[in-house]
Amino acid sequence: SGYHRVLEENRKLYNQVQDLKGSIRVYCRVRPFLSERSSYVSTVEHIEDGNITISTPSKYGKGCKSFTFNKVFGQSVTQAEVFSDMQPLIRSVLDGYNVCIFAYGQTGSGKTYTMVGPKDLTEKNQGVNYRALGDLFVLAEKRKDNFRYDIAVQMIEIYNEQVRDLLVIDGSNKRYPSVHLILFLTSCPLPVNFRSRLILNQTGLNVPDASLMPVSSTSDVIDLMNLGQRNRAVGATALNDRSSRSHSCLTVHVQGKDLTSGTILRGCMHLVDLAGSERVNKSEVTGDRLKEAQHINKSLSALGDVIASLAQKNTHVPYRNSKLTQLLQDSLGGQAKTLMFVHISPEPDALAETISTLKFAERVATVELGAAQVNK
Ligand code: ADP
Numbered sequence: 001s002g003y004h005r006v007l008e009e010n011r012k013l014y015n016q017v018q019d020l021k022g023s024i025r026v027y028c029r030v031r032p033f034l035s036e037r038s039s040y041v042s043t044v045e046h047i048e049d050g051n052i053t054i055s056t057p058s059k060y061g062k063g064c065k066s067f068t069f070n071k072v073f074g075q076s077v078t079q080a081e082v083f084s085d086m087q088p089l090i091r092s093v094l095d096g097y098n099v100c101i102f103a104y105g106q107t108g109s110g111k112t113y114t115m116v117g118p119k120d121l122t123e124k125n126q127g128v129n130y131r132a133l134g135d136l137f138v139l140a141e142k143r144k145d146n147f148r149y150d151i152a153v154q155m156i157e158i159y160n161e162q163v164r165d166l167l168v169i170d171g172s173n174k175r176y177p178s179v180h181l182i183l184f185l186t187s188c189p190l191p192v193n194f195r196s197r198l199i200l201n202q203t204g205l206n207v208p209d210a211s212l213m214p215v216s217s218t219s220d221v222i223d224l225m226n227l228g229q230r231n232r233a234v235g236a237t238a239l240n241d242r243s244s245r246s247h248s249c250l251t252v253h254v255q256g257k258d259l260t261s262g263t264i265l266r267g268c269m270h271l272v273d274l275a276g277s278e279r280v281n282k283s284e285v286t287g288d289r290l291k292e293a294q295h296i297n298k299s300l301s302a303l304g305d306v307i308a309s310l311a312q313k314n315t316h317v318p319y320r321n322s323k324l325t326q327l328l329q330d331s332l333g334g335q336a337k338t339l340m341f342v343h344i345s346p347e348p349d350a351l352a353e354t355i356s357t358l359k360f361a362e363r364v365a366t367v368e369l370g371a372a373q374v375n376k
Contacts, residue, residue, distance in 0.1 A: 024311050024338045025070040025089075026365035028052055028358070029082065031110035031345050032075040042346040043354060047074045054354060067358045069365055075346065079124070082114065083131040089337055090132045093254050094139055094149065096265035098336035100272065100328055101128065102303070104361065105343030106353040107244040107276030114341060115250075115273045116225070129250050129271050133221045136254070148257045153221070154210045155228040159246035160295045161323045166228035166248070167211040212253070225250075244276045245292045247299065247324055270331050272324075274300065277360070278353050299324045300360075306332055307340065307364050340364050 030044050030052075045064060046053040052072045056063040073082055086101070093099050103111035117127040133151070140149040155166040215221050228250075232243055249272045256265040277300055280293035302322035309317045310333045319329045332338060342361040344354045 024307055024340065024364065026340045026342065026361050027071045027073065027085075028067070028069045028342045028344065028361065029073040029077070029110060029114060030075050031108075031113070031343060033346060040347050042075075043348055043351050044074075044344075044346050047072050052358070054351075054358065056351065056355070057348075065355065065358075067362050069342075069361065079114075079117065079127060079131070083128055083135075086128065086132075086339065087135060089339060090128075090135060090269065091139055092337065093252065093267035093269045094136060094143070094147075094256060094265075096256070096267045098267060098331040098334075099269040099338075100331045100336060101270070101339045101341060102272045102274055103341050103343060104274050104277060104300075105357055106278040106345065106350065109343035109345045109350075109353075109357075111273050111343050112243075114343065115271060116229075129225065130218070130221060132269070132271065133215065133252065134218045136252070137217065140256075146259055148259060150214065150255045151216065152212050152214045152253045153224060154212055154251040154253070155224065155249070156210045156251075156327075157232060157246045157248045158299070158323050158327070160292060161299070163210075163323060163327070164231075165210040166231045167213055167224060168231060169211075169227070245296060247275050248273045249327070268331055270328055272328075274303075277357060279356065298322060304360060304364060307338065310338075311364070 030042075030047070033040060033042070043054050043056075044052065045055040050069050050071055051066055052069070053064050053066045056065055071085065089099055089101075101115075103115050105111050113127065115127045115129050117125050117130070133153070136149075136151060140147070140151070143149070153167075157164045157166055213220075213224055215224065228248075232248065249270055252269040252271070254265075254267040254269075256267075257263070258265070275296045277296075279297075280289070285293060299322040302318065302325050305318050305321065306325045317333055319325045319332075325332070330336075340361060342357055344350070344357055
């Protein structure tokens, strides 16, 4: 009908404007079947452009539910294809934008695969984190006649609302050290004002006092990612498989100097692998597990609330409700660009979590498309 056509046109226009300014986009990726379970029937019925249809069989018969996102990636989409879609967003960090990318979904749905890659990492199956930094180096090199770029990274983990630095070198970090400060001021090739800004931030609420490591090549990045993963594993042995119950965040700080005008541009990108979003049956867990589950629920819903309130352009954004949103405050909202990347498993026994993940994501995705926004 005419009304729907107008709505669709408004929506397109709105999306175009959002592409130019800070925006919130939602992507969805379906994990392929793991080999040992390939005889299962997928719950994913159909994927077309930004739409995904899930079949929801019940004792009453066969049903379907459809969801709409900015993009949906099916089971056969490669790491390279996923990355190439995100490339413009990631490259905008070199132009001084702040970017946040979240991997959301239940444990086992492929969040770490997207952000880091599988355990047997090769160049071909590397995830977004490696590719993003590699690509920034390539682009910085291309622009070297006009810009000088300095790139540095931090890696942290948030577990039970406590922040842990993952780039401590001696590995002897206590279980939850008050976040360590190792600034390689003497060896650090960053220009002075970049350093002082980071020191300044160390006293602020938003940026943890985590080790800041300058990087200039993919091999630097691989070394640091390995260090971060080793440090994460050290903590994980204490509490079995903790990684799925903590958020991990790779932060990339970029400073670019325009060599002609002397203008300085600063950008920052957070690449976040969130804790598993599965609902824990509260009657079945107690003690540490219950505490973990409560912290995870609290921080994921705080993140959802912040994103929804940014999308609604509310004047009050509830950043203070969790460590995660406090830490990311500078990079969520304003001119920052946010991508929520939701992951789902195709197995029938994951159906309830799949639906709840897609509903959460749709809440984040559709708020901005409400009539009040479209008509503005
Ligand atoms: P999560 O981080 O959400 O807990 P993982 O990334 O660890 O999930 O994925 C669970 C398993 O599925 C891992 O063995 C991973 O290598 C595999 N996997 C996930 N996504 C894909 C994919 N797109 N292609 C191939 N294997 C995948």
